Amino acid sequence: MNSLFFMYLTNGIVMGIIFALSALGVSLIVGIMNVINFAHGELYIFAGYISYILSVKLGISFYFAIPIAILTIFIIGILIEESLIKPTYGNDMYSLIITFILSIVLQNFALLVFGPFPNKPPNWISGATNMFGLFRYGNQRLVSCLAAIGIIIIVFLLIKKTWFGKTIRAVSQDRETASLMGIDTSKVNMLSFGLGCAIAGAAGVVLAPIFPVTPLAGVEISLIAFIILVIGGMGSLWGCIIGGLIIGIVQSFGAAYISSGYKDIFGFIILILVLFIRPSGLFGRKAL
Amino acid sequence: MILKATGISKSFGGLIALKNVDFHINSGEILGLIGPNGAGKTTIFNVLTGIYHPEQGNIDFNGEDISKYRPFEICHKGIARTFQVTRAFLDMSCLENVLVGIIGNNPNLSPAEKKSEAIKYLEFVGLKNSVDTQAKNLTLVGKKRLELARALSTHPKLLLLDEVLSGLNTTEMREACDLINIILDKFGITIFWVEHVMSAIMEVSGRIIVLDHGEKIAEGLPKDIANNAEVIEAYLGESDA
Amino acid sequence: MLKSKYILGLFILAIFLSFPIYIGKYWLHVSIISLFYVMMASSWNLLAGYTGQVSFAHAAFAGIGAYVSGIIAIKLNIPPTIGLFIGAGIASLFGLGLGMLCIKMGGIYLSLTTLAFSEIIRLIITNEYELTRGTMGLEVPNLIGFYSKTIYFYIMIAVSIIFLLIIYKIIKSDLGTSFRAISNDELAANSLGINVIRVRIVAFVISSAMAGFAGALFGHYLLLITPDISSLSQMFLILAMTIIGGMGSFFGPIIGAFFLETLSEYIRIYGEYHVLIFGIVALIIARFAPSGLDGIYQEKISPKMAKS
Numbered sequence: 001m002n003s004l005f006f007m008y009l010t011n012g013i014v015m016g017i018i019f020a021l022s023a024l025g026v027s028l029i030v031g032i033m034n035v036i037n038f039a040h041g042e043l044y045i046f047a048g049y050i051s052y053i054l055s056v057k058l059g060i061s062f063y064f065a066i067p068i069a070i071l072t073i074f075i076i077g078i079l080i081e082e083s084l085i086k087p088t089y090g091n092d093m094y095s096l097i098i099t100f101i102l103s104i105v106l107q108n109f110a111l112l113v114f115g116p117f118p119n120k121p122p123n124w125i126s127g128a129t130n131m132f133g134l135f136r137y138g139n140q141r142l143v144s145c146l147a148a149i150g151i152i153i154i155v156f157l158l159i160k161k162t163w164f165g166k167t168i169r170a171v172s173q174d175r176e177t178a179s180l181m182g183i184d185t186s187k188v189n190m191l192s193f194g195l196g197c198a199i200a201g202a203a204g205v206v207l208a209p210i211f212p213v214t215p216l217a218g219v220e221i222s223l224i225a226f227i228i229l230v231i232g233g234m235g236s237l238w239g240c241i242i243g244g245l246i247i248g249i250v251q252s253f254g255a256a257y258i259s260s261g262y263k264d265i266f267g268f269i270i271l272i273l274v275l276f277i278r279p280s281g282l283f284g285r286k287a288l
Numbered sequence: 289m290i291l292k293a294t295g296i297s298k299s300f301g302g303l304i305a306l307k308n309v310d311f312h313i314n315s316g317e318i319l320g321l322i323g324p325n326g327a328g329k330t331t332i333f334n335v336l337t338g339i340y341h342p343e344q345g346n347i348d349f350n351g352e353d354i355s356k357y358r359p360f361e362i363c364h365k366g367i368a369r370t371f372q373v374t375r376a377f378l379d380m381s382c383l384e385n386v387l388v389g390i391i392g393n394n395p396n397l398s399p400a401e402k403k404s405e406a407i408k409y410l411e412f413v414g415l416k417n418s419v420d421t422q423a424k425n426l427t428l429v430g431k432k433r434l435e436l437a438r439a440l441s442t443h444p445k446l447l448l449l450d451e452v453l454s455g456l457n458t459t460e461m462r463e464a465c466d467l468i469n470i471i472l473d474k475f476g477i478t479i480f481w482v483e484h485v486m487s488a489i490m491e492v493s494g495r496i497i498v499l500d501h502g503e504k505i506a507e508g509l510p511k512d513i514a515n516n517a518e519v520i521e522a523y524l525g526e527s528d529a
Numbered sequence: 530m531l532k533s534k535y536i537l538g539l540f541i542l543a544i545f546l547s548f549p550i551y552i553g554k555y556w557l558h559v560s561i562i563s564l565f566y567v568m569m570a571s572s573w574n575l576l577a578g579y580t581g582q583v584s585f586a587h588a589a590f591a592g593i594g595a596y597v598s599g600i601i602a603i604k605l606n607i608p609p610t611i612g613l614f615i616g617a618g619i620a621s622l623f624g625l626g627l628g629m630l631c632i633k634m635g636g637i638y639l640s641l642t643t644l645a646f647s648e649i650i651r652l653i654i655t656n657e658y659e660l661t662r663g664t665m666g667l668e669v670p671n672l673i674g675f676y677s678k679t680i681y682f683y684i685m686i687a688v689s690i691i692f693l694l695i696i697y698k699i700i701k702s703d704l705g706t707s708f709r710a711i712s713n714d715e716l717a718a719n720s721l722g723i724n725v726i727r728v729r730i731v732a733f734v735i736s737s738a739m740a741g742f743a744g745a746l747f748g749h750y751l752l753l754i755t756p757d758i759s760s761l762s763q764m765f766l767i768l769a770m771t772i773i774g775g776m777g778s779f780f781g782p783i784i785g786a787f788f789l790e791t792l793s794e795y796i797r798i799y800g801e802y803h804v805l806i807f808g809i810v811a812l813i814i815a816r817f818a819p820s821g822l823d824g825i826y827q828e829k830i831s832p833k834m835a836k837s
Contacts (some may be wrong), residue, residue, distance in 0.1 A: 105808035261656040363722035377713035392722025
């Protein structure tokens with residue numbers, strides 16, 4: 001065991017947490033509405049762009065830039081749900097096709113507006129920390145990772161402890177009964193889609209300082225999120241965390257010890273293994 | 289005896305839907321299944337048709353354990369069903385709906401034979417004039433008739449009917465009951481029937497079993513069931529009894 | 530009525546067949562590309578439109594066909610005319626494997642797994658430089674040994690017609706009826722004795738073989754194949770053409786392929802933004818006219834013409 005091993009491990013865990021956060025929003029929406037949001041990665045990059053514009057071009061402090069960016073994505077999410085997703089209720093395949101087309105539109109829109117070059121909001125913090133005397137690790141990565149953990153905890157509390165969480169869990173378990181009990185399911189859909197998008201936005205602002213945003217950066221985020229979704233089990237929040245950590249760690253070691261060109265393929269290999277052994281994912285397909 | 293189920297148990301998550309249920313169906317009878325809402329009636333149908341596999345127990349159908357078979361295999365063995373909430377293929381014509389059942393069970397017939405066979409069943413259920421109508425344009429009664437034609441087209445030995453009378457008016461109920469009797473007499477198909485409309489099931493069934501909270505609480509002739517204290521008590525808990 | 534449709538069809542075909550006489554090389558090229566998309570969109574429609582399985586691996590299967598046929602032509606000297614079939618065969622084997630892996634889980638799982646598969650194929654093509662020349666592109670031999678756009682145009686037409694005939698036969702057959710039953714209500718079809726998983730895998734294998742064949746054929750026309758052939762933007766084009774033309778209709782993808790490919794030539798001046806325009810058109814159609822141009826024709830125009 002040398003210090004490199006620990007560095008790869010640390011990096012894997014940090015990336016895993018970041019991946020988990022990226023997948024959380026999609027998983028939430030699938031769990032509640034049975035809709036796959038293909039435009040997830042694009043909303044993520046839009047949040048990155050908004051925080052970039054606010055902080056770099058307009059000089060607003062990132063304490064304000066972050067909530068504004070997340071709120072904007074929340075509103076965009078609600079608009080998408082109301083205008084495009086609502087008419088497709090009950091037809092899973094159609095919502096999937098619509099969000100796929102939307103993701104292409106948003107990518108090309110980003111290309112038109114922001115250009116093809118990477119944009120990056122300023123780091124929140126500079127320097128690097130010496131980890132256990134073994135290696136140095138970038139402070140921004142550590143802070144982003146802590147922020148990701150914070151957001152994941154907030155989402156868990158929101159779903160497990162609050163009244164809103166209870167409502168959406170009821171809808172995800174049995175839509176019909178929930179609606180008989182007087183829950184306005186279409187409002188729940190609207191808010192949970194918005195929430196799922198806002199989580200994508202939160203991931204975007206937290207990660208933009210580490211991974212500068214480009215119009216196509218969202219594709220990779222979406223792909224990893226989808227792999228985690230299948231591995232962890234659709235709609236399972238714990239599945240997201242465990243799935244994210246597995247992918248993060250395997251990618252980190254795979255890139256270091258096997259081949260960096262193929263680092264994205266390791267996730268797929270795990271996906272195939274999971275489909276063989278436990279087709280419904282490690283945590284099974286379940287309601288929230 | 290055409291079917292014998294022994295010790296059937298099935299649960300969803302922590303919720304027990306069926307608990308150690310035993311019953312049998314005699315060849316050539318109409319067996320009724322009643323019970324309050326949520327008693328597990330549709331779950332029994334889903335277990336018999338392979339949509340769910342029971343956790344315990346076995347289902348002997350004509351001397352073969354079918355409890356692990358998939359739905360289409362069970363259909364090939366000779367069990368057909370209708371659904372409580374109709375599941376016609378809405379974007380297809382009535383003819384095509386029935387053709388699916390024939391394709392699934394008799395793929396080697398010539399196209400002309402398949403078509404005339406399908407029309408025969410549509411005529412039998414009274415949809416002669418709707419052969420080319422899209423299923424989505426049928427009324428509720430029409431959809432129920434279509435499901436019946438579709439189920440018959442698979443040449444079943446045992447037919448499971450899931451609340452065929454719900455949503456029908458008195459005349460339509462009368463016609464449906466007659467149809468059920470004809471299916472038994474003319475085609476010799478044994479019928480296992482879930483129904484909420486008590487008067488009809490009491491009249492048509494030869495024998496009845498009663499389910500409550502996933503357990504069988506009574507079994508016998510309709511007149512005995514009507515006077516069974518436990519059955520009356522189970523139904524008292526229900527508002528529309 | 531039927532006879533007049535038949536005559537109209539033959540008339541259109543005759544005009545089409547005489548294209549090389551009066552349209553220039555450039556539009557002949559556009560027609561060949563359109564025909565490639567007719568094959569791709571129609572075979573994807575067989576899967577997505579008729580059985581309801583939205584696969585994102587269709588472009589990847591075209592890539593597999595193109596690279597397999599190209600590589601064996603270069604390394605093993607196998608003539609491209611045979612390579613086409615080997616490419617299609619390998620693509621259908623991948624289709625079988627992928628289908629067996631995820632079709633049982635159905636719907637969303639299939640879409641997500643095929644999407645991941647498609648990215649993996651692109652990654653492998655990009656990374657296996659020795660074999661595929663990566664993003665530089667692989668130079669492959671011509672199908673017929675010499676270069677003639679006119680002959681290639683006729684080959685593409687012949688193959689397209691064969692594809693369309695096969696697809697038409699399938700959708701009018703018992704198998705096609707099973708396809709539609711499954712996409713209408715999988716559980717009901719299963720309960721009526723249809724082996725749902727087997728039927729879906731059959732659809733998946735047929736459409737992958739067609740994509741592999743079309744990809745190989747197109748590769749030997751372009752003479753240079755790049756990882757782009759199996760990219761998601763390629764997949765988007767196929768999907769957009771099918772949606773715009775009309776998903777689940779026989780003529781939809783044909784109309785969509787010609788419409789979008791021709792449109793793309795006219796808006797090429799807007800450079801990279803033409804994809805944005807496609808996307809917006811597809812989004813509007815998907816939202817407001819889900820049965821596409823063919824659906825609009827069937828509902829709005831055809832009844833009026835029948836009346837007059």
